[in-house]
Amino acid sequence: MDTGGLILNVLVYLGSAVVLVSIFARLGLGSVLGYLFAGMLIGPWGLGFIDNTHDVLELSELGIMLLLFIIGLELEPRRLLAMRKPIAYFGGFQMGLSTILIGSAIMLLGISWQIAVITGLALALSSTAMSLQIINERNLLKRPIGQTGFPVLLFQDLMVVPILALIPFLSGNQVESQESTDPTVVGLTVIGASIGIFLISHYALSHIFRFVASTRLPEIFTALALLLILGLSTIMHELGLSLALGAFLAGVILADSEYRHALKSDIQPFKGLLLGLFFISVGMNMNFGLLFDDTVLIVTAAFGILIIKTAVLYVLAILTKLDVSERPLFSFLFSQGGEFAFVLFAFAATSGALEPDLSSKLILIVTLTMMMTPLLVVLNDRLIEPRFRKTAEQNLEMDEIDHESRVILVGFGRVGQIIGRMLHVNGIEPIVIENDPDHIERVRRFGYKTYYGDLFKHDVLKAVNAGQADMIILTMNNAASTNQAVELIQNAYPDLRIIARANDRDHAIDLYSMNVKEVTRDTFYSSVEMGKQILKHLGFSKEHIDNMANAYVERDIQKLMRQVDNRDEEKELISVALHSREQLEQTLELDNIDEESLDHQNPRLQPETPD
Incomplete structure (x- = not known):
């Protein structure tokens, strides 16, 4: 050829x-x-383009x-x-x-x-x-x-x-x-x-x-x-x-x-x-x-x-x-x-x-x-x-809840499992609600007490005695489902504390706008922790890293809350983002000046001394 x-x-x-x-x-x-x-x-x-x-x-x-x-x-x-x-x-x-x-x-x-x-x-x-x-x-x-x-x-x-x-x-x-x-x-x-x-x-x-x-x-x-x-x-x-x-x-x-x-x-x-x-x-x-x-x-x-x-x-x-x-x-x-x-x-x-x-x-x-x-x-x-x-689904009935708890945990995926383990270590057994039967079977093999229930199809909140609970934690990875669950809970139990997982910044703004007071973004804090680890390996001092991270988190939350108040005004949102960035840079500059006056060295050049 x-x-x-x-x-x-x-x-x-x-x-x-x-x-x-x-x-x-x-x-x-x-x-x-x-x-x-x-x-x-x-x-x-076929068409014979390749006929050999x-x-x-x-x-x-x-x-x-x-x-x-x-x-x-x-x-x-x-x-x-x-x-x-x-x-x-x-x-x-x-x-x-x-x-x-x-x-x-x-x-x-x-x-x-x-x-x-x-x-x-x-x-x-x-x-x-x-x-x-x-x-x-x-x-x-x-x-x-x-x-x-x-x-x-x-x-x-x-x-x-x-x-x-x-x-x-x-x-x-x-x-x-x-x-x-x-x-x-x-x-x-x-x-x-x-x-x-x-x-x-x-x-x-x-x-x-x-x-x-x-x-x-x-x-x-x-x-x-x-x-x-x-x-x-x-x-x-x-x-x-x-x-x-x-x-x-x-x-x-x-x-x-x-x-x-x-x-x-x-x-x-x-x-x-x-x-x-x-x-x-x-x-x-x-x-x-x-x-x-x-x-x-x-x-x-x-x-x-x-x-x-x-x-x-x-x-x-x-x-x-x-x-x-x-x-x-x-x-x-x-x-x-x-x-x-x-x-x-x-x-x-x-x-x-x-x-x-x-x-x-x-x-x-x-x-x-x-x-x-x-x-x-x-x-x-x-x-x-x-x-x-x-x-x-028509034949699947909600599991019978055989115990009460101060905490209701909705969703038992990667986020829900970490929260559930932390509660368990501290002697709190939450009522865990999950709507995936296959996932329930898998986690039950490892001893986790998980119940089947669809928050939007069954009278789950009544069955788990939500009126007597201290809080309900929403860990679903679907923003629309989380928002719908918040509305359902607020209508039925307006005094019940809601702690919700947000998929991203926009979802967090939605949840805060719905009057959810405690919202955790999926990747925000893990990204901050990852940044702290990187700076540590690059030789920055622990005090500088902590100050920088705390300042960043504080400014970001302030910016987020201002975005919640001005969520429908695009120009104001841009102004909020620029102003927050300037404040963060000013804070970090002050941190550098303070450390230099104490250590007489740039913190980026002074590795942390091991214990």
């Missing part, structure tokens, strides 16, 4: 991705579906290699050890039951058990790339869906190498390979080579990376990582396996290295683009000719796989006690076939375990399931989850 043609192809890739992914994202369909359609549009079965099948396959292989290296890099051995039970239980259940059901369905069609085992194992795998992309876009990794699904994906990733080693053993009674190599020898060679490469690389790489890191050239460090990926991939390819397996092993080898985080930071900026490149490659390899030749069989098989895996995952969601409203999304997220299936089916075809035509059809089926997943997620968002959540 000439240079002009290469640049033109790159322009086509980037242009189609930017346009289609942006459109699909704005429509709420997610970026993954946009990448897939971009690949379909520019590929040989060989280049398309190489591009797809490169995308998978880089993707699997990143996945392998995440599999730190110590992390896997800590998660061994969820990985084994959740992943083993999903993988085992899916393989049995899919394999049994294939055998009912009169296909041999060897092919059924290979196909069942490959189709039981989910797309790590697609699932994690959607999970990251929705910030679900730390939610119950992510905490349950991630171990499943890890188990599947760990199972790929054993499946690859198993395929040569099952190929003996299948289609005769063109080569006369004994499948047992091939399988043992693969296992032995994998172990040997791991041991040699594990002990040698640290010295190599240390030498390269000493050059302090980041680009050479990144180049070494790419060299390792391509080198191990080439070795595994020479042994008869896929290039992708070598990339995966490279990631696993480096997962426990002291240079792991440096590698992640170097590669991280390209991660999203590489994942997009992989999905474009999947779309480009969508063989519409094969689909049109056997439409009914292929589409039926794709829906059948989705149904079987969705059912298995829904049972797992029930067993792990996921919330009813989250079970459909969890089931859809991991129901598709995965990128590892492409590797497995291609290897099975080259080793003689599968007919090439059957392998191509299975790859097409997996591609269809991957394309259906974003649509199922959108369907869940717009139709299924709202109905589940509405039914759950």
